[in-house]
Amino acid sequence: MDETLKILVVDDDEVDRMAVRRALLKTALDIDLIEANDGATAQSAVKSSQFDCILIDYFLPDQNGLELVKHLRRLEIDTPLVVLTGQGDEQVAVEVMKAGAADYLSKARIAPATLARSVQGAIRLHRAEQAAHVANQRLKQSNDQLRQQNDELAERRAQIETQNQELMKAYRLKSEFIATISHELRTPMNAIMGFSQLLLRQYPDPLSEQQLDMVKRIFDNSRNLLGMVNEVLDFSKIEANRLEIHPQDFQLSTLMLATVQELQPLALDKNLTLETHLPDPLNPLQMMTDPEFLRRILVNLISNAIKFTESGGVTICANPLDGDQIELSVQDTGIGIPPEYLETIFEPFRQVDQSLTRSHPGTGLGLAITHSLVKAMQGTISVTSQPEK
Template identity: 25%
Template sequence: MSHRSVRLLVVDDDTVDRIAILRALRSGRVDAEIREADSVDSALAVLYEQQIDCVLLDFYLPGGDGLTVIEAARKAKLTAPFIMLTGQGDESLAVDLMKRGAADYVPKNLLTPERLVQSLRYVLRLNEAERREDEARRALARHANQLAQLTEATLRIHRSLSLNELIQRTTDEARALLDANVAVARLAARGVAQRSMTGISLSEEYAAREDRDSIREVAFGLIERRSTSVRLTGDEIASDPTCADVLSRAPSELHPRSLVAAPLRGRDGQSIGSILLLDRRDGPFVESDEVLLTQLAQSASVALENARLYNEAQAATRARDDLLAIVSHDLRNPLNTIAITASLLRSDLLQRKDGEEDDAVQLVDRMDRGIQRMTRLIEDLLDASRIEAGRLVVSPRVERGGALVREALEAAASLAEAKGCRVTQGPLDAGLEVLADRDRVLQVFSNLLGNALKFTPKGGVVSVSLCRVAGLARFSVADTGPGIPPEHQPHLFDRYWKAAQESRTGAGLGLYIARGIVEAHHGTVAVESTPGQGTTIHFSLPLAS
């Protein structure tokens, strides 16, 4: 799984289960250094004393549970990811633990070498991507504060996050600032991800010369050998050993009359390149020119490092999103296979029983409901990722607001009946037409109505109304549930947050996705709630006219 052994901690108080886990790791040919623990205390002792890459963690443990271990590790700033090993039927518990710090879970009844290796590979890659992203973002934040101190020339340099454009702007600004005929800047290569980059700027006089290409060659040759701050006259250039090789191959008319150079330095103080200027138009370069170029080089270094860090952060974000897409795809395919198999199995069972349902059919139906929940969770995760990245696409069309309300109520009727509640139509301005992506708005209704019914007691009522407010169409979903405490309301639309933390149903994404969809329509979402008096969630959409 990597070029070095993976350091794993297996935590389970059941010896048989631990042996099964170790056997699966060996069968999966996982190159690992394995530590074992059988309680909360022994697990934390290993985590505090040793460097662990990943923890395979059972939930039920002597001295506490898996959540105790996760919370203690996070409090100690330990970053090792956790894979929860759950019993059959503990899927909702595992999902809740993932929201509270676990990276993945594997049901013990499905523990195979292939499944365990797949989970380990996913968790370690995701952890590494997040680590790199966090490092890049923290480094970027440290250097962004320096931007306020830049001069007008520096501000122009900072307008781009493209390294190529920044190098060229730096040379143009340096030449103009010191009234030089030639400016050249070089950014050194860094690893395999970034090649060296060079920019050159010539004055109009030099750009019009027939030997301008030879001038460029001399400038490029000199900067390849110059990485420190220096200021030289023509005679000093001729006798400088670092310039001798370049000038020996150039005719005397191309020998510079004066030279000034300053290094570009990274955040660690190491050289990342340099800026070099030749032939000041009004005499040789003076000491103040060297100081000014050094200041410009320092600001340019900040801009170049910020651009580099920004590109690294973007690459880390893309890697995370790509990994999420791959994982979702890999989950969908087996789920589709299971769904098709379950459907065929149900049909076969009904044929054998002449259409009568028995326990076996009910088990298949339960399997099918689990598949549907997993499918919805995958879609929610993908929608949440699109919203976070600003890539959620909606296709608004003219829709009748009243028709959307009625369709949403019809879709929620069976769920309300199962809960012993009623869904009703409140005051409705049926003539309002809105610009809406019908399927996405119905998804908003489904999330809001499902959430309202979840917390409305038996015999309660959930109503949907529509009116015009401030030039917008405002839809309202009101329930007669227990209401939401004021301190919880600011978090209601946060990702993975649930109003009732004791509830383990759902992934806490419904309201987050609802808000994302509404905002993609250029609408707004608001909540009104008083404990003991129910909750109303309003969302507004643009009118068609």
């Protein structure tokens, strides 16, 4: 210990106090020594000053050392105490140690090394106990803070759970509302398209060129709107987990050719070529999956390719892979997709051009529905593209 230690010696015998002082001065300790000749004086000194260690004679004129130790502890003075006595009574040693003394030393054994060791040991023990007490207090505070934070987190978790339940309820109601509205819109839209087709036949009376153009616009816009309504309805079914797959055996080549023939008018309206490449015309490519799902996937991808292609054409290919897998690809010569949008085009309501003035209208659900259908068929879908290609 390089610091100066302030020590109080309590003893009514001046010779004994001098012996303690001489022994301490012969040690390597830097000592500031204060003396008291009875318990009352010692108590006054302790109340007015802070000591590093107190050496107490067991036999004092006003009270014995055991009583003084107990009294100091009742005053919550936690300074390390070393009791000195002229007798080596072990019972006395046990009692003073129980009362709160750090050590017990016989005056006959007071030598510089012994006294220094006792004082240093008492101070080190006291400081270790203080450090442990501080650490325990900090640990208790940390535990209290953690307990409070856990309570706050539990409360917050309960709030989030309640909010999630409310959101799920609102989400369910929204899906049901969209499904209902979409279903109700299909009936009048089909009627509009049906009557438009009757007018386009020009029977029994022909239409003027202007009337024919207006009826054709009604039919085209009705068809586009019905397509959007169907997409919203299909997506609401997917969200509600009402998508059921019905696998059956069919010929892929036949389905592909029929689907391409169905969409051929869309390509002809834009002077685009629409080609189908099959690996072997003699091999019909038998498949066991849901043919309606696959037809919907092809319709979505091919019509999407036609919509975003102004010149050139669209090519549909089927390539058998290893095992029982088949790769279908739809390629076009359209406007292409920038790299930063490739990871998000299969998300619902995602479109590269989200502005109100975009030149290619739509709900942004076609590729999201396609992705869900492919996933339901345990397949995978990916995109490769770059602008203007």
